[in-house]
Amino acid sequence: METSIRTIQVGMGPLGCLMTPVFGNKASIDVVAAVDVNPDIVGKSLGDLTTADSDVTVSDLDTALAQSPDVAVVTTVSEVDRLWPQIQPLVAAGVNVVSTCEELSYPWTTQPDLSREINAVAREAGVSVLGTGINPGYLMDFLPTVATAVVNHVDRVLIERIQDATTRRLPFCQKIGAGLTPQAFQELVTSGKIRHVGLTESMHLLAAKLGWSLDRTEDVVEPVIADIPVHGEGWTVKSGQAAGVNQTGRGYVDGEEIITLVFRAAVGQPNPRDTVTLSGDPDYTVNVPGGTHGDTATCAIIANAIPAIQAAPAGLRTMADMPPISCCL
Amino acid sequence: METSIRTIQVGMGPLGCLMTPVFGNKASIDVVAAVDVNPDIVGKSLGDLTTADSDVTVSDLDTALAQSPDVAVVTTVSEVDRLWPQIQPLVAAGVNVVSTCEELSYPWTTQPDLSREINAVAREAGVSVLGTGINPGYLMDFLPTVATAVVNHVDRVLIERIQDATTRRLPFCQKIGAGLTPQAFQELVTSGKIRHVGLTESMHLLAAKLGWSLDRTEDVVEPVIADIPVHGEGWTVKSGQAAGVNQTGRGYVDGEEIITLVFRAAVGQPNPRDTVTLSGDPDYTVNVPGGTHGDTATCAIIANAIPAIQAAPAGLRTMADMPPISCCL
Numbered sequence: 336m337e338t339s340i341r342t343i344q345v346g347m348g349p350l351g352c353l354m355t356p357v358f359g360n361k362a363s364i365d366v367v368a369a370v371d372v373n374p375d376i377v378g379k380s381l382g383d384l385t386t387a388d389s390d391v392t393v394s395d396l397d398t399a400l401a402q403s404p405d406v407a408v409v410t411t412v413s414e415v416d417r418l419w420p421q422i423q424p425l426v427a428a429g430v431n432v433v434s435t436c437e438e439l440s441y442p443w444t445t446q447p448d449l450s451r452e453i454n455a456v457a458r459e460a461g462v463s464v465l466g467t468g469i470n471p472g473y474l475m476d477f478l479p480t481v482a483t484a485v486v487n488h489v490d491r492v493l494i495e496r497i498q499d500a501t502t503r504r505l506p507f508c509q510k511i512g513a514g515l516t517p518q519a520f521q522e523l524v525t526s527g528k529i530r531h532v533g534l535t536e537s538m539h540l541l542a543a544k545l546g547w548s549l550d551r552t553e554d555v556v557e558p559v560i561a562d563i564p565v566h567g568e569g570w571t572v573k574s575g576q577a578a579g580v581n582q583t584g585r586g587y588v589d590g591e592e593i594i595t596l597v598f599r600a601a602v603g604q605p606n607p608r609d610t611v612t613l614s615g616d617p618d619y620t621v622n623v624p625g626g627t628h629g630d631t632a633t634c635a636i637i638a639n640a641i642p643a644i645q646a647a648p649a650g651l652r653t654m655a656d657m658p659p660i661s662c663c664l
Numbered sequence: 665m666e667t668s669i670r671t672i673q674v675g676m677g678p679l680g681c682l683m684t685p686v687f688g689n690k691a692s693i694d695v696v697a698a699v700d701v702n703p704d705i706v707g708k709s710l711g712d713l714t715t716a717d718s719d720v721t722v723s724d725l726d727t728a729l730a731q732s733p734d735v736a737v738v739t740t741v742s743e744v745d746r747l748w749p750q751i752q753p754l755v756a757a758g759v760n761v762v763s764t765c766e767e768l769s770y771p772w773t774t775q776p777d778l779s780r781e782i783n784a785v786a787r788e789a790g791v792s793v794l795g796t797g798i799n800p801g802y803l804m805d806f807l808p809t810v811a812t813a814v815v816n817h818v819d820r821v822l823i824e825r826i827q828d829a830t831t832r833r834l835p836f837c838q839k840i841g842a843g844l845t846p847q848a849f850q851e852l853v854t855s856g857k858i859r860h861v862g863l864t865e866s867m868h869l870l871a872a873k874l875g876w877s878l879d880r881t882e883d884v885v886e887p888v889i890a891d892i893p894v895h896g897e898g899w900t901v902k903s904g905q906a907a908g909v910n911q912t913g914r915g916y917v918d919g920e921e922i923i924t925l926v927f928r929a930a931v932g933q934p935n936p937r938d939t940v941t942l943s944g945d946p947d948y949t950v951n952v953p954g955g956t957h958g959d960t961a962t963c964a965i966i967a968n969a970i971p972a973i974q975a976a977p978a979g980l981r982t983m984a985d986m987p988p989i990s991c992c993l
Contacts, residue, residue, distance in 0.1 A: 357816055473814060481810055483991035484968050485802060485961040487686055546993045615991075617960060622951045631946060632814040639813050648977075658985045662812035662944075664875040 339365040340641055343404040343430075345421065346411035347371040347384060347393055350435060350633070354408065356387040357634040363663050364641055366391055368399035400428050406641050409434040413532045415442045415449060415466075422464065426457050431647075432464045433640045435633065437533040439466025441476065441540035441653050444549075454651035463647040467640055467654055469632040470496060471533030474623075475584075475596050476540040477654040479611045482621045489545060491614040494537075495597045498626055499604035500579055505569050511579040511600045512558060513572050520558040520577040530556055531598055534584030538594050542586060544655045547593065553585040565603040578602045639663050668694040669970055672733040672759075674750070675740035676700040676713060676722055679764060679962070683737065685716040686963040692992050693970055695720055697728035729757050735970050738763040742861045744771045744778060744795075751793065755786050760976075761793045762969045764962065766862040768795025770805065770869035770982050783980035792976040796969055796983055798961040799825060800862030803952075804913075804925050805869040806983040808940045811950045818874060820943040823866075824926045827955055828933040829908055834898050840908040840929045841887060842901050849887040849906040859885055860927055863913030867923050871915060873984045876922065882914040894932040907931045968992050 342364050344351050351369075358364045369381055371393050381389035399407075407425045412418050415438040422432050442450045457464045466472065475494045483489050500508055512520045512529050523529040534554050542549045558577035565572045572578050579601025586594030609623040639660050647657040654660075671693050673680050680698075687693045698710055700722050710718035728736075736754045741747050744767040751761050771779045786793045795801065804823045812818050829837055841849045841858050852858045863883050871878045887906035894901045901907050908930025915923030938952040968989045976986040983989075 360816065469814060477988075478810070480990040481807070481988050484989040485798060485956060485965050486991055487689065487960070487964045487967065489991050544990045617957065619956070620953055622953060624949055624951060627814060627948075628946065631816070635816045636814050638816065655990070656987045659806075659810050659988050660813040661809040661873045661984070662815055662818050 339363050340645055341365055341367045341403060341405045342641055343368040343370065343399045343402065343407045345370040345396070345399070345407050345409040345425070347376055348410065350630070351410040352385045353630055354410065354634045354637060355381050355385040355389065357638050359387040359389060361638055361663060364638060367402040367404060369393045370396050370399045396424060400425070400430070404430050405645055406431045406433060408637055408641070409436065411436070413437045415439050415446055419449060419453060423456065426453075426460050426462055426464060429460050429462055431462045431644045433637055433644050434466050435468045435637065436466050437468070437471050438536055439464070440468070440471040440533060441536040441543070442466070443543065443653075444539035445535065450651055457651055458649045461649045463644050463649050463652050463657070465640060465644050465647070465652045465654070465657070467636055467660075469627055469629055469636060470598070471537045471540075472654055473632070473636055474609050474627060475534070476537035478621065479541055479613070480544040480655055482611050482613060482619060483545060486613055486619050487616040489613050489615040491593045492541060493595045493597075493612040493614070495608070495610045496599065496626065497597070497604055497607050498600040499607040500600055500602045501565060501567055501604070503567070508567065508570055508602060512577045513579050513602050514570060515558070515577045517558055517560065517577060524556045529580055531582050534582065534596050534598065537596060538584050538586040540653060540655055541594055547588055549586045549588060549594075550590065551587050554582065556580060556582045559599060559601040561603060563603070567602060572602050635662070636660060668692050669974055670694055670696045670732060670734045671970055672697040672699065672728045672731065672736045674699040674725070674728070674736050674738040674754070676702075676705055677739065679959070680739040681714045682959055683739065683963045683966060684710050684714040684718065686967050688716040688718060690967055690992060693967060696731040696733060698722045699725050699728045725753060729754070729759070733759050735760045735762060735974055737966055737970070738765065740765070742766045744768050744775055748778060748782060752785065755789050755791055755793060758789050758791055760791045760973045762966055762973050763795050764797045764966065765795050766797070766800050767865055768793070769797070769800035769862060770865040770872070771795070772872065772982075773868035774864065779980055787979045790978050792973050792978050792981050792986075794969060794973050794976070794981045794983070794986070796965055796989070798956055798958055798965060799927070800866045800869075801983055802961070802965055803938050803956060804863070805866035807950065808870055808942070809873040809984055811940050811942060811948060812874060815942055815948050816945040818942050818944040820922045821870060822924045822926075822941040822943070824937070824939045825928065825955065826926070826933055826936050827929040828936040829929055829931045830894060830896055830933070832896070837896065837899055837931060841906045842908050842931050843899060844887070844906045846887055846889065846906060853885045858909055860911050863911065863925050863927065866925060867913050867915040869982060869984055870923055876917055878915045878917060878923075879919065880916050883911065885909060885911045888928060888930040890932060892932070896931060901931050964991070965989060
């Protein structure tokens with residue numbers, strides 16, 4: 336049997352803890368250390384913190400690096416300028432990095448200087464760095480670019496991620512603002528508490544891969560307003576209240592909207608799905624009926640990225656410029 | 665503007681002639697020569713042979729090589745052992761190759777020695793060689809591996825390509841055996857005249873990318889029998905006659921069928937589509953409603969592969985081990 340990949344987890348928050356058992360089910364992945372800055376969990380075992388069977392204990396970074404890891408999975412922050420000081424010691428130590436940091440999925444357009452620095456340090460160390468996940472990282476950027484391979488010309492890209500929260504429990508419904516008045520919803524938008532990070536990065540990846548030069552992008556968060564009451568498990572959304580969130584990314588060339596990303600998570604949504612619609616020569620549609628479960632798919636793609644990033648050419652990678660990730664054993 | 669890619673076409677049969685105008689619409693591609701062995705077309709211009717506006721004339725290979733091409737598009741044969749003597753002089757001369765040769769899409773399992781030879785010669789020459797197309801090359805191999813990225817575990821892969829020929833004209837219906845008696849259909853199967861090449865290669869690519877070791881594969885061609893009469897433009901298929909072809913690829917591990925590819929082209933088929941269904945943790949479905957037009961998409965993916973193969977690492981490449989192709993300008 337091939338040697339499994341010595342992996343460390345950096346960031347044992349909710350997402351990191353969801354990933355540990357996924358990694359534990361992969362013969363190709365061996366979690367050899369875990370890192371967090373929260374003193375409440377340092378010293379605890381991954382077996383205590385997660386559903387995985389693991390006696391690895393949460394430590395500091397130096398202790399983790401002493402385990403000679405091949406790959407680090409970093410689930411800490413959304414901003415690449417906050418991420419870089421966290422991963423720079425890993426990269427310098429020759430550890431490949433996969434991160435859920437949304438801005439890392441395509442930082443070249445919004446943060447070119449920092450991207451060049453990450454790329455240079457990674458190449459110097461002979462390792463690769465990738466930001467991925469389900470969104471950004473797959474549904475609204477990678478999958479659409481893959482769909483464009485079979486058409487002659489693309490005029491316009493529309494991507495819709497429609498999630499129906501009706502069967503979800505209260506915490507998720509609260510997270511998406513369901514049950515709020517429009518005013519209360521708007522206050523959470525203004526304070527940045529309801530906002531999905533990554534639409535801008537997805538648009539820039541798409542544009543770069545298609546050779547498009549965007550004049551500008553927009554990222555607008557609005558409530559979906561319920562027009563009839565919706566009842567779920569332990570909650571009710573009344574008519575006129577927010578049923579959830581609708582976030583729209585728009586990319587323009589010469590004043591024309593040629594990229595539209597619709598991210599909607601709300602109760603009472605019919606026909607949940609992920610859909611890529613290319614308008615061009617010819618038109619082309621790729622659909623995931625029922626949609627893609629965010630947490631499950633994010634854990635899966637990060638796990639599956641571990642062998643891929645170890646094999647990828649050194650440097651700051653994106654999903655568009657390395658061999659495609661597939662399910663690993 | 666970036667310099668366009670100096671491209672030659674080798675093989676000016678029906679598919680090659682369909683591609684020329686597609687290449688002509690791409691600013692990134694410049695067709696600088698064309699090659700064929702048919703004395704009836706040598707010396708004719710691509711403008712005469714195709715709908716493209718081009719005064720490039722069909723010549724022999726040496727004349728084409730004198731144009732210092734970057735990439736050759738080769739649309740000649742389906743068998744990689746027949747292809748290699750044709751492309752070896754191109755590779756040795758430092759020309760990257762993209763071919764519709766079905767067996768080239770994944771020759772590593774069925775022809776490992778030849779694959780190693782192609783890989784070695786290509787690496788020595790610093791160029792890359794790729795077999796692609798819509799099927800094999802995309803729908804039944806590449807797209808499914810891409811879909812597996814977002815699941816934790818795959819138990820079984822089912823891929824269905826269902827084409828409805830009802831609106832197609834007589835030559836296509838004849839090609840798929842529509843209107844034949846079951847006996848006459850079987851005779852064409854036995855003589856190899858009704859057969860799609862590539863299901864085996866698609867299964868081997870899938871298996872290799874998923875880390876599966878197949879015991880054996882099957883590739884079975886059968887008629888679809890019409891249960892009611894079907895009428896089209898200039899033809900009628902009676903009840904009991906062949907409505908078209910159903911070809912099934914099956915891949916087994918430990919006696920269990922874990923890959924199933926269904927390729928069906930017949931008149932009277934409801935719900936034409938290309939569908940990838942993964943059974944696993946979780947199940948996952950990707951669907952192309954209406955399906956993908958074979959000729960159009962093949963021309964598109966070959967055109968879009970030209971910049972991709974020029975940028976790819978040297979060697980014998982497959983769709984699974986190079987950065988994904990997307991629509992080029």
